Amino acid sequence: MMVVVNxxxxxxxxxxxxxxxxxxxxxxxxxxxxxxxxxxxxxSHWTTRLSDGARLEVVTAVQGG
Incomplete structure (x- = not known):
């Protein structure tokens, strides 16, 4: 199945x-x-199974000024 990540x-x-x-x-x-x-x-919910067509946005914290 297909999902969309970023x-x-x-x-x-x-x-x-x-x-x-x-x-x-x-x-x-x-x-x-x-x-x-x-x-x-x-x-705590990252054990959730993905469904077809799910859209995920993953954001990485960046340190700096």
Whole structure:
């Protein structure tokens, strides 16, 4: 099935969770926020399975001034 991550289409298995997708795409373990279909998803819900057509926005915190 297909999902969209930061405006890029990604093919995933039906059993793929948010956490597994982030790991497979190389996102860091800390310092990121995830929204699925425009709703912020708490880290405690990253075990949620993705659905076909889901749209994810992943934002990485950047330190600096």
């Amino acid at each position: 405006e890029k289409q990604v093919e995933v298995d039906e059993q793929t969770t948010v956490a597994a997708l982030l790991d497979s795409l190389g996102f860091p373990d800390r310092g990121i926020a995830v929204a699925v279909d425009s709703t912020v998803l708490p880290r």
